Amino acid sequence: MTTLLIRNGHLIDPAAGVDAPKDILLKDGRVAEIASPGKIKVNGNAGPDVQILDATGLTVAPGLIDIHVHLREPGQAHKETIATGTAAAAAGGFTAVAAMPNTNPVNDSPEITRWMLAPERGAAVRVYPIGAATRGSKGEQINDFAALKAAGAVAVTDDGHPILKDNIMRETLAAAARVGLSVIQHAEDTRMTQGASMNAGPMAFKLGLRGMPAEAESGLVERDIRLVTELKDARVHLHVAHTSTAAAVAAVRKARRNGLRVTCEVAPHHFLLTEEHVGQYNTNAKMNPPLRSAADRDAMIEAILDGVVDAIATDHAPHATHEKEVEFENAPNGITGLETALGLCLRWLHKEWKLPLGRVLGLLSAQPAALLGLKGRGTLAVGSFADVVVFDPKAEWTYHARETRSKAHNTPFDGWTMQGKVRWTISEGRIAYAATTPQ
Amino acid sequence: MNATAPPPARRQIQTPQPPATPFPYNPGSLLSVMDLDLPSIGHLLARATALENQDLLTRDRILLKRRIALLFYESSTRTRTSFELAAKSLGADTTLVSSLSSSIEKGETLKDTGLTLRALGAEAIIIRHNSSGAPWLLEQETRLPILNAGDGMHEHPTQALLDLRTILNHLDPASKTIVVERAAEGSQSDPRSQTVIPSEARAASAVEEPAVSSSILSGVTVTITGDILHSRVARSNMLLLPRLGARVILCGPTQLLPDSAANAGPGITVERDFESALRQSQVVMMLRIQAERLAGLQIDLAQYKDAYQLTGQRLANHAPKALVMHPGPIIRGLELTAGVADGPQSAILEQVRHGVAIRMAVVERALTAQAKKEGRA
Numbered sequence: 001m002t003t004l005l006i007r008n009g010h011l012i013d014p015a016a017g018v019d020a021p022k023d024i025l026l027k028d029g030r031v032a033e034i035a036s037p038g039k040i041k042v043n044g045n046a047g048p049d050v051q052i053l054d055a056t057g058l059t060v061a062p063g064l065i066d067i068h069v070h071l072r073e074p075g076q077a078h079k080e081t082i083a084t085g086t087a088a089a090a091a092g093g094f095t096a097v098a099a100m101p102n103t104n105p106v107n108d109s110p111e112i113t114r115w116m117l118a119p120e121r122g123a124a125v126r127v128y129p130i131g132a133a134t135r136g137s138k139g140e141q142i143n144d145f146a147a148l149k150a151a152g153a154v155a156v157t158d159d160g161h162p163i164l165k166d167n168i169m170r171e172t173l174a175a176a177a178r179v180g181l182s183v184i185q186h187a188e189d190t191r192m193t194q195g196a197s198m199n200a201g202p203m204a205f206k207l208g209l210r211g212m213p214a215e216a217e218s219g220l221v222e223r224d225i226r227l228v229t230e231l232k233d234a235r236v237h238l239h240v241a242h243t244s245t246a247a248a249v250a251a252v253r254k255a256r257r258n259g260l261r262v263t264c265e266v267a268p269h270h271f272l273l274t275e276e277h278v279g280q281y282n283t284n285a286k287m288n289p290p291l292r293s294a295a296d297r298d299a300m301i302e303a304i305l306d307g308v309v310d311a312i313a314t315d316h317a318p319h320a321t322h323e324k325e326v327e328f329e330n331a332p333n334g335i336t337g338l339e340t341a342l343g344l345c346l347r348w349l350h351k352e353w354k355l356p357l358g359r360v361l362g363l364l365s366a367q368p369a370a371l372l373g374l375k376g377r378g379t380l381a382v383g384s385f386a387d388v389v390v391f392d393p394k395a396e397w398t399y400h401a402r403e404t405r406s407k408a409h410n411t412p413f414d415g416w417t418m419q420g421k422v423r424w425t426i427s428e429g430r431i432a433y434a435a436t437t438p439q
Numbered sequence: 440m441n442a443t444a445p446p447p448a449r450r451q452i453q454t455p456q457p458p459a460t461p462f463p464y465n466p467g468s469l470l471s472v473m474d475l476d477l478p479s480i481g482h483l484l485a486r487a488t489a490l491e492n493q494d495l496l497t498r499d500r501i502l503l504k505r506r507i508a509l510l511f512y513e514s515s516t517r518t519r520t521s522f523e524l525a526a527k528s529l530g531a532d533t534t535l536v537s538s539l540s541s542s543i544e545k546g547e548t549l550k551d552t553g554l555t556l557r558a559l560g561a562e563a564i565i566i567r568h569n570s571s572g573a574p575w576l577l578e579q580e581t582r583l584p585i586l587n588a589g590d591g592m593h594e595h596p597t598q599a600l601l602d603l604r605t606i607l608n609h610l611d612p613a614s615k616t617i618v619v620e621r622a623a624e625g626s627q628s629d630p631r632s633q634t635v636i637p638s639e640a641r642a643a644s645a646v647e648e649p650a651v652s653s654s655i656l657s658g659v660t661v662t663i664t665g666d667i668l669h670s671r672v673a674r675s676n677m678l679l680l681p682r683l684g685a686r687v688i689l690c691g692p693t694q695l696l697p698d699s700a701a702n703a704g705p706g707i708t709v710e711r712d713f714e715s716a717l718r719q720s721q722v723v724m725m726l727r728i729q730a731e732r733l734a735g736l737q738i739d740l741a742q743y744k745d746a747y748q749l750t751g752q753r754l755a756n757h758a759p760k761a762l763v764m765h766p767g768p769i770i771r772g773l774e775l776t777a778g779v780a781d782g783p784q785s786a787i788l789e790q791v792r793h794g795v796a797i798r799m800a801v802v803e804r805a806l807t808a809q810a811k812k813e814g815r816a
Contacts, residue, residue: 195734202702208571208593208674210734276457281572294454301452325550325580327570329591352453416455 002051003027004429008037009055009390013062014362015369015379024060025050026386029429034382055390058423059357062365062380063095063125063387064342067155067372068184068241068265068313070334071097071127074115075104080318080407083122085338088316088406090124090425090433092339095387096369096377097125097316100159101132108132108143110151117152125427126387128154128374130184133172137161142171146179154372155239157184160288160333162220164189170227177235182372184239185224187248188289192216197329199290203275209328212290218247225255225262239371240264242315244289246299253308263371264303265313268337268344269412271300277412283324283331284412287317304363305355311368314341318408336411340399342391343418351419357393386429395421462575467563467584467808469801470574472596472679480683481651484604486800487793490529499530505806507531508561510552510577511588512538512568517767517791518588518598522565525798531806534561549573553581563805566590571671584805592669592732597801598766599675601793603683605786606656606722608793609762615658617721617762619784657684662716664690664747665726665774667700669733672766673726674703681706690716691747694736695728713747717757724764725749725774740773749775754784762786 004026011022011034023040025033027047033040042050066089072080082099089097099116101107107116113129121127131153135141138161145156156176162185163169169185176183193212198204200211221240228238243249243264255262269287274294278285285291303309317334324331345364349355369378376385401414425433463470475483490498507526511519519535526533536556538544543552549568556564563584566574571591578585589595611618661680667673667689677687677700687707689700701709710716717723728738749763763775763784771777780787 202699205668205697205699206674206703208591208671272455274457279457280460280462280575297454298452301454322548325576326548327568327576328572329570348455 002429003047003049004053004386004426004431005040005042005050006053006055006060006388006390009058009060011060011380012358012361013380014358015062015366016381018380019358022060024380024388026388026426026429029386031380031382031384031386034380053390053424055423057392058390059393060380060388060390061361062378062384063389063425063427064093064364065096065368065374065378066094066314066316066338066341067098067311067368068267069097069099069316069338070102070318071099071116072318073103073121074112078320078407079323081121082116082127083124084405084407085316085318086124086127087433088336088338088404090427091405091422093342093389093391093422093425094338095125095389095425095427095432096128096374097338098128098130098154098372101130101157102137102159102161106132106137108135108137110147113148113151113153124432125425126377128152128372130155130157132156133158133163133176133183134168139163139165139168142168142175145175145181149179149181153181154374155182155184157186157241159184159186159241162186162188162190164191166223166227169224170231173227173236173238174231174233177231177233177237180235180373182237182239184241185220186241187217187220187224187243188212189216189220192219197286197290198278199275199292201275201293203278207278207281212288214245214247214292214296217243217245217289218251221248221251225251225260228255228260228262229258234261237261237263242267242270242289242313243303243309244270244292244300245296249299249303249308253303256308263310264308265311265368266300266304266309267313267315268341269335271297271304272344272348273297273412281328282412283326283328284335284410286328286331286333287315287335288333301353304349305353309363310371312341312345312363313368314338318406319410320407321409324410334410336404336406336408338406339404340411340413340416340418342389342420342422343397343399344413344416346393346420347418386426388424388426389422390424390426391420391422393420395419397421462578463585464578464582465584467805468578468586469596469805470578470585470587471594472599472675474596477651477653477682480600480603483600483797483800483804484607484651486803487604487796490799490803491796495528498528501529501803502526502806503530505531506560506562507533507802508556508559508564509533509535509588510556510564510566511535512543512566512573513589515567515588517794518567521791521794522586522588522798522802525795526802528795528799529803531802549576550580553577553583557581557583563802584808586801586805589671591671592674593671594675595671595766596675597794597798598672599679600801601790601797602676602724602764602766603679604793604797605764605790606659606661606762608789609786610656610659617659617760619760619762651683653682654684656680659684659722660686660688660720661722661724662688662690662710662720663724663726664713664716664749665695666728667691667696667726669695669729670726676724677707678704688716688719692743694738714753714757717753717761720758720761722762722764723749723758724766725769726766727768727770727774744773748773749779751776751778751782754779754782764790767791
């Protein structure tokens, strides 16, 4: 394995409290040394076979971590494969992604988990499978969490088929806690969202579409928090996926104040877009949870700025073009997100809303790593995995969906201005992505 | 606490704006009533009258042998027949594709069906679809002039235009009031007199007929009552009529009329008390309960009729001079009684008749607006 020396960059590592010009030596897939610029000598401590990456004017940070992606394998390779999804991840600066289990078949077994992790899948960055909470994600029979964990799963969820039955959810939380896994809930009371395809409210009324009420999300979050409270077990960890409503964030905020281990993530589209972006039935603005009201969107921004949100996660959900070229009600939910997350976070959270760069990067690396207990990730402390993103924080550029490394083009951010261009993404010491046109 | 202390400052933030809509791509398309500005509405109404009065033998030269496809994913009597008659009156060839007797049954998508019709030479497509927004998809994929003949629970723009024509036909321009009697002459059973009398009446008054403006219906209150939630007719009317100065009252139970409906546009209010709404109205538009779209919603029909059925008594007590309209199909004895449907205040069949005239104008616009665009290119 090549030894890499990243020179003259500005290192921001929120977990280690570093925000200074540093050179970094990556060796055998790990961070070997961090020193002031010029202190690491080729042929000296770096050894002779070292590749030098000149990061002058660039920011060097822990590789980004997305704890909510859909890689579509096994079973839906026409939408995305583990190879193409992780290539898109690398292009977006991500070095680790947690893959949702709503594959075909559902990832509810150690066999499928191991299949996803096999080298034949050609992953460009680290994949962390998330196991299904119940058999076939049907919400009835709880899976063997110890076996899933042993095979490599880092959390359990039934994702788009949220667990509605109180007793099953209670048992899921307890069983996961016993083996040290987090439970991720896609909070949607599906009894309230039958046939709905966007947020309930004036816009849905105007477009003649059935709406998903905000209470369908917040109600289930409140139910889950009640179950966590009742369990009285400090090991229980509930993580609320893609929070989209003010009421749900308020519930998480309150639970945290009460000392519960309840965390949440927000997707870029939920802090940037509103139901107005559905426009004239743009199926690339259709996802679940849906784009909400301006008040909900503003609540997501507030929650990120004041620290209630633990992670930015993309909910990268690729679909084939023909699947989205249908009537709005018939189109599948979801948009891609891996290549646009950093550019949108820097353009809006950092530049527009003045969230310090270190905080933005923390939401995209250190915090999600801590949330799922991903050891040696989310930091560049010596001995950690050599997962690095090197980017130009000042560069403005335009995202073009046609140039994506994903198989899918379903994004509402096509043609949007991004800030912060990834130059290199390094996964465990290998260059997983290098910009083709360095300035 | 200091009472004069300012409230905690909320962050004033810049956020991304929704993109401008590219629709309609084709100048001949009519997807929504919002596609038409007031001069275009005035022009369409004038063309409807002119085409209605034009000599049959010259009228059918206008679109001679032009090809128009009717693509119907839902059943229809009035809209389909009147579009077809309108297109044929202008000399066009029409062909009907319906979801039950076509490759749609075999799983062909709307996109592929549209591209196929275009390849077969269709120059415009009139579409009715059970999914809201389907005409936008069809326009995006084919770039043909698309006429929305009703999409899901969304819009039915030609219905709103023919409703407008019906209302204007009863508007006394001097007093700016609705006069029911003008319609009475047109509602006999003899179809010949139905087509002749109103147009003659209009032709005679054409000179003093005021141009369409944002105040032409000022002072007129239109109540739309019933299953607003599932009604595309209601949506198109509530977006169109206030732009001409009318006040629109929406009336119905919460299940069929969410409070947020009042935010759909300016000039719209929600009123739960039917009789109070009737007392304020010069025009009463009744809607059918759309059983096919209720999606599990349970409506107590006895209770509904009790509160919202338009009966002869209610009409006589609260709106004895109002014009009664209904887009059809009517369910006698549910949203209104048979007596009201057939009564002197009813304009239901007159509405149907206006449908042919309006759709002639809309079909003409579909193909001529396109010709203009090509001429420019």
